[in-house]
Amino acid sequence: xxxxxxxxxxLGTRLWPLxxxxxxxxxxxxxxxxxxxxxxxxxxxxxxxAERIYVCTAEAHRKVVGENLPQLxxxxxxxxxxxxxxxxxVGFPAAILHKRDPDAVFAVVxxxxxxxxxxxxxxxxxxxxxxxxxxxxxxxxxGIVPTFGHTGLGYIQxxxxxxxxxxxxxxxxxxxxxxKPTADRYVESGRFYWNSGMFVWRxxxxxxxxxxxxxxxxxxxxxxxEAWDTPQQQEVVSEIYPHLPKISIDxxxxxxxxxxxxxxxxxxxxDWIDVGSxxxxxxxxxxxxxxxxxxxxxxxxxxxxGNIIVSRDPNHLVSVVGVSEMxxxxxxxxxxxxxxxxxxxxxxxxxxxxxxxxxQYL
Amino acid sequence: xxxxxxxxxxLGTRLWPLxxxxxxxxxxxxxxxxxxxxxxxxxxxxxxxAERIYVCTAEAHRKVVGENLPQLxxxxxxxxxxxxxxxxxVGFPAAILHKRDPDAVFAVVxxxxxxxxxxxxxxxxxxxxxxxxxxxxxxxxxGIVPTFGHTGLGYIQxxxxxxxxxxxxxxxxxxxxxxKPTADRYVESGRFYWNSGMFVWRxxxxxxxxxxxxxxxxxxxxxxxEAWDTPQQQEVVSEIYPHLPKISIDxxxxxxxxxxxxxxxxxxxxDWIDVGSxxxxxxxxxxxxxxxxxxxxxxxxxxxxGNIIVSRDPNHLVSVVGVSEMxxxxxxxxxxxxxxxxxxxxxxxxxxxxxxxxxQYL
Numbered sequence: 023x024x025x026x027x028x029x030x031x032x033l034g035t036r037l038w039p040l041x042x043x044x045x046x047x048x049x050x051x052x053x054x055x056x057x058x059x060x061x062x063x064x065x066x067x068x069x070x071x072a073e074r075i076y077v078c079t080a081e082a083h084r085k086v087v088g089e090n091l092p093q094l095x096x097x098x099x100x101x102x103x104x105x106x107x108x109x110x111x112v113g114f115p116a117a118i119l120h121k122r123d124p125d126a127v128f129a130v131v132x133x134x135x136x137x138x139x140x141x142x143x144x145x146x147x148x149x150x151x152x153x154x155x156x157x158x159x160x161x162x163x164x165g166i167v168p169t170f171g172h173t174g175l176g177y178i179q180x181x182x183x184x185x186x187x188x189x190x191x192x193x194x195x196x197x198x199x200x201x202k203p204t205a206d207r208y209v210e211s212g213r214f215y216w217n218s219g220m221f222v223w224r225x226x227x228x229x230x231x232x233x234x235x236x237x238x239x240x241x242x243x244x245x246x247x248e249a250w251d252t253p254q255q256q257e258v259v260s261e262i263y264p265h266l267p268k269i270s271i272d273x274x275x276x277x278x279x280x281x282x283x284x285x286x287x288x289x290x291x292x293d294w295i296d297v298g299s300x301x302x303x304x305x306x307x308x309x310x311x312x313x314x315x316x317x318x319x320x321x322x323x324x325x326x327x328g329n330i331i332v333s334r335d336p337n338h339l340v341s342v343v344g345v346s347e348m349x350x351x352x353x354x355x356x357x358x359x360x361x362x363x364x365x366x367x368x369x370x371x372x373x374x375x376x377x378x379x380x381x382q383y384l
Numbered sequence: 385x386x387x388x389x390x391x392x393x394x395l396g397t398r399l400w401p402l403x404x405x406x407x408x409x410x411x412x413x414x415x416x417x418x419x420x421x422x423x424x425x426x427x428x429x430x431x432x433x434a435e436r437i438y439v440c441t442a443e444a445h446r447k448v449v450g451e452n453l454p455q456l457x458x459x460x461x462x463x464x465x466x467x468x469x470x471x472x473x474v475g476f477p478a479a480i481l482h483k484r485d486p487d488a489v490f491a492v493v494x495x496x497x498x499x500x501x502x503x504x505x506x507x508x509x510x511x512x513x514x515x516x517x518x519x520x521x522x523x524x525x526x527g528i529v530p531t532f533g534h535t536g537l538g539y540i541q542x543x544x545x546x547x548x549x550x551x552x553x554x555x556x557x558x559x560x561x562x563x564k565p566t567a568d569r570y571v572e573s574g575r576f577y578w579n580s581g582m583f584v585w586r587x588x589x590x591x592x593x594x595x596x597x598x599x600x601x602x603x604x605x606x607x608x609x610e611a612w613d614t615p616q617q618q619e620v621v622s623e624i625y626p627h628l629p630k631i632s633i634d635x636x637x638x639x640x641x642x643x644x645x646x647x648x649x650x651x652x653x654x655d656w657i658d659v660g661s662x663x664x665x666x667x668x669x670x671x672x673x674x675x676x677x678x679x680x681x682x683x684x685x686x687x688x689x690g691n692i693i694v695s696r697d698p699n700h701l702v703s704v705v706g707v708s709e710m711x712x713x714x715x716x717x718x719x720x721x722x723x724x725x726x727x728x729x730x731x732x733x734x735x736x737x738x739x740x741x742x743x744q745y746l
Contacts (some may be wrong), residue, residue, distance in 0.1 A: 039703075322736050324729070339718045339745045341401075343733045344726035345710075352719055356701045357712075359721065364706035367686070371705045374684050383701045 025128035030079040039356035048133040052306040062133040109274040117247035120225035130221040136295040150222035162222040165215025165287040171205030176217035193285035387490035389477040392441040401718035410495040414668040424495040471636040479609035482587035492583040498657040512584035524584040527577025527649040533567030538579035555647035
């Protein structure tokens with residue numbers, strides 16, 4: 023049977039104070055009141071039914087994730103007691119799905135992006151499921167067609183097209199985040215994709231790969247799966263999971279597997295908006311006639327241009343005059359102000375807040 | 385007997401959202417937790433005792449003024465049902481004091497400024513009281529020794545020194561706010577003072593002047609005084625006061641009286657900080673090593689220079705990164721942000737807030 027697993031592990035520090043330790047960025051309303059997680063869930067519904075969608079998230083977020091996705095069966099939310107990077111975040115559901123359905127094949131999708139058009143995304147996922155039918159030992163990844171030489175993303179270098187399918191190619195190599203000239207060369211060549219961090223594979227196949235390349239994780243996850251759906255479930259996962267080797271699936275499995283010619287990339291020609299920082303979040307907001315991206319019930323803005331203004335307190339008035347290109351975020355307990363050009367520094371700011379006030383505002 | 389009347393009528397719109405309709409700027413804590421009104425009251429205490437200090441304020445502020453000055457007898461707070469400019473704001477206490485003490489002589493002082501040194505201020509007020517003993521028909525005003533060619537203030541042109549006292553001069557003329565070259569010429573000449581809006585006079589003398597130059601006010605205020613301290617007090621003041629002619633004491637009395645050589649100016653060599661806008665308020669706050677003027681319990685400021693940051697919510701965290709020369713004000717119901725250079729525009733902002741939300745945030 024076909025399944026989908028939504029990865030919802032990140033905290034989204036660069037969206038603080040909207041995202042919090044107890045309220046990760048995937049739960050932020052970004053599009054007509056819907057969260058990234060809800061958008062991700064809805065995107066999958068025409069490909070697999072709700073009861074075969076899983077979410078892998080932090081144990082601490084299991085409850086809020088369940089509230090955000092009332093259609094999702096509670097048993098389908100897998101809580102990581104501690105983040106151990108993506109090798110385990112995908113291996114964990116692989117082990118659970120394989121226990122529940124030895125014939126399981128599943129898509130791994132992220133909840134960090136707004137994706138358009140949805141239909142293209144869905145067609146690509148269906149196509150990837152088809153690839154795994156023909157090639158059950160394959161690891162399928164998705165390559166986003168790049169629109170510019172992004173230096174903050176990894177790249178996938180494609181090789182020969184698969185004879186039996188359109189838009190699917192052998193993967194020659196995974197490339198780390200490049201410098202700008204290299205990134206530009208990648209894009210010009212037409213033979214590189216942005217690494218989406220999304221995959222489709224059979225559960226048994228990815229477990230075999232983990233057994234080969236990351237045996238410690240494989241053994242730990244196997245023990246967790248044995249205890250799963252028994253009264254020992256929580257005890258075992260809490261004991262084992264924090265000791266799994268912390269490593270990404272790209273390093274641990276995809277790169278060596280690509281050298282073995284076991285990886286296929288399906289081209290995904292979508293608009294892919296990473297809502298990881300305020301300028302990106304702004305692209306999901308309504309824009310006023312002065313180029314302000316606004317999500318604020320009560321606002322007076324005079325001679326204010328190109329700002330990002332978000333308030334999470336419906337009765338609080340935000341008022342600005344003569345302010346340009348600033349990020350202004352208001353929540354009941356925190357106000358955060360920084361120029362758009364410094365959006366990446368919110369992370370440093372959060373570190374300072376932790377240093378001075380502990381977890382109170384995080 | 386000698387009295388003092390503190391004028392506390394203004395709203396301080398340019399200090400919104402710290403100042404409010406129900407909480408005028410004179411009540412804002414500006415100096416070690418003390419309000420301008422408290423500072424003004426304490427400055428007077430060595431000149432006249434608390435029971436002979438009066439406050440003239442908006443009727444709507446009588447209660448908060450009383451709370452701010454617990455030492456002040458309730459009967460000494462005179463509430464104007466409506467602002468009718470300074471001619472009535474000084475005529476009103478003149479009429480009440482004259483009824484209670486026909487021999488009353490009183491100082492009119494403002495509560496808009498931080499004044500230093502206090503001892504100089506006190507010595508000048510005492511000296512002015514002495515002038516009225518020698519010259520009971522005189523109107524005494526105070527002239528601040530100007531430090532630069534301020535174009536936002538009126539000026540007092542002095543004439544010959546009074547033969548019998550140091551630092552007191554006949555007033556030749558009151559001058560309106562000048563243009564910059566004129567202001568500079570005034571300062572250079574050494575014969576002009578900033579018009580302080582503070583006075584000393586006998587109650588009967590200023591009432592005579594009002595009778596001569598503003599008979600409508602004189603008659604109205606006389607009727608109010610007749611009803612004062614009787615059960616009809618509120619009814620009569622509410623009926624008459626709003627119809628008094630709205631005009632400043634300078635236009636109505638001081639300018640014509642100066643032409644009659646009835647006005648004396650006492651030189652007041654003080655530092656006179658008008659706390660009417662945020663940059664001025666900032667001068668009363670503590671300054672950190674990055675030149676930020678701060679009154680905010682919970683603050684993280686990274687690469688932030690020359691800002692004014694005030695919060696009135698002790699648990700709310702204000703966090704800024706890469707922000708310079710901005711005014712950031714946070715209260716439980718309003719956040720206000722504007723560049724220091726636009727501090728004067730807060731008034732416009734308040735007008736917009738009124739237009740969109742009525743009085744809710746004012």
